[in-house]
Amino acid sequence: MRDSDEMEIFVEIVRQGGLSAAARHLGLAPSVVSERLSRLERRLGARLLVRTTRRQTLTEAGRIYLDEAAAIMAATAEMEARVRATVSAPGGMLRVTAPVPFGRIRLAPFVAGFVRRHPDIRVHLALEDRMTDIVGEGYDIAIRAAPVVDTTLTGRRLMESRRVLVASPDYLVRHGRPDTPGDLARHACLVANMTGQCRGEWRFGRGKDVRILRVDGVLASSHSELPVHWALDGLGLTQKSLWEVEDHLRAGRLETVMEAWEPDPVTFYAIHTVSTAQSHKIALFMGELLQPGGIDRAPS
Incomplete structure (x- = not known):
């Protein structure tokens, strides 16, 4: 079994709130999920979850592993989506939200170049200084001056601003x-x-x-x-x-x-939901945005 399988199972246990719910979601027997979690903890030499009959709690090691695992899974999904995008041109609407000054000064020029390079993708850029609900308001990508704290979201560091x-x-x-x-x-x-x-x-x-x-x-x-x-x-x-x-x-x-x-300084992050990580247009936008010089790229 690949190490990545154990990683994905652990992340799903946390997202679903328990072993049984994760097993149902993954289509596995609860005993299999439990054994793979135990195998992961033995391999790491660290307890990741404290489990009782009523609840489960992440240990400090578990919180660290969850953050890193979610980032690795998101990066892998983006990479695979970008590879698939080379043979299947992405298209459709992409909804992006960002703080007003960042969106107007830094992001808008990038978006202008992005839609010129990818004419089948349409972008709606919403500039708001409030903390938007990415999932509830239907955004694909959000730029925020804060790291991710929600396990249903994944974020990548975009830039540090003096x-x-x-x-x-x-x-x-x-x-x-x-x-x-x-x-x-x-x-x-x-x-x-x-x-x-x-x-x-x-x-x-x-x-x-x-x-x-x-x-x-x-x-x-x-x-x-x-x-x-x-x-x-x-x-x-x-x-x-x-x-x-x-x-x-x-x-x-x-x-x-x-x-x-x-x-x-303030650090900006590009954030999207974990479930949208395999979207071709999201992976393409994130990939170009995060590449060296991406946010500073002039329209082309």
């Missing part, structure tokens, strides 16, 4: 330049917040020194691009990914401050 603290020259003339995180208490902060509150958490690092600030903003919005517009109007400082403001920095409309204290 962040900067910026303000307009006019604001800095009137209020001065902050030099340390502590100085921000005397400045107007502009916050992107999805909860309806004028506050946020800003993290800064200088070598091993890390500062976490609870920022009470003078202005906040659930629309993540508005703080940039407010900063351009001289209303305060805001934290943004470098690619969101680099045009304004080059033009002198904004300036970076506190360069010695860099905000935490």
Whole structure:
């Protein structure tokens, strides 16, 4: 028996919530599923599940193995789908959701090139700053600034984005330049917040020194691009990914401050449901998006 068979059985046990349900789903006898799980645990030398008559709980080793196994299975499914796609041209509608600034600045140019290269595929790109329900709202792929925590989803790391603290020259003339995180208490902060509150958490690092600030903003919005517009109007400082403001920095409309204290970077992930991993069009889109330079590819 292949090691991958044991891996798939373990993942299915977790997804289905138990050995018996997994056995029914896989069309195997419960005794076979139980034996293969035990064989996997013996081979790894680690307990993956703690099982009682009423429930099962993942051990720490089990959580690690589940995350890695799901990623391996998704990557394998994508690879196989891409191979099949070479002899069967993909087509149909692909629904993608992404945060507003990332989708507008980074993803939209890639999508334009993608549909030109694959004219049989149509793409609907929804730009929303809220956390969408990928399954419930019928999306094929989501771009998120957070890793996967749902076992029905699988995610691949897309890119890490450097962040900067910026303000307009006019604001800095009137209020001065902050030099340390502590100085921000005397400045107007502009916050992107999805909860309806004028506050946020800003993290800064200088070598091993890390500062976490609870920022009470003078202005906040659930629309993540508005703080940039407010900063351009001289209303305060805001934290943004470098690619969101680099045009304004080059033009002198904004300036970076506190360069010695860099905000935490943000990591973006491309996410889809495990069940759609074998879709030709999803595998093709993910494959081109994740290849080196994919997200930066100009339309062709």
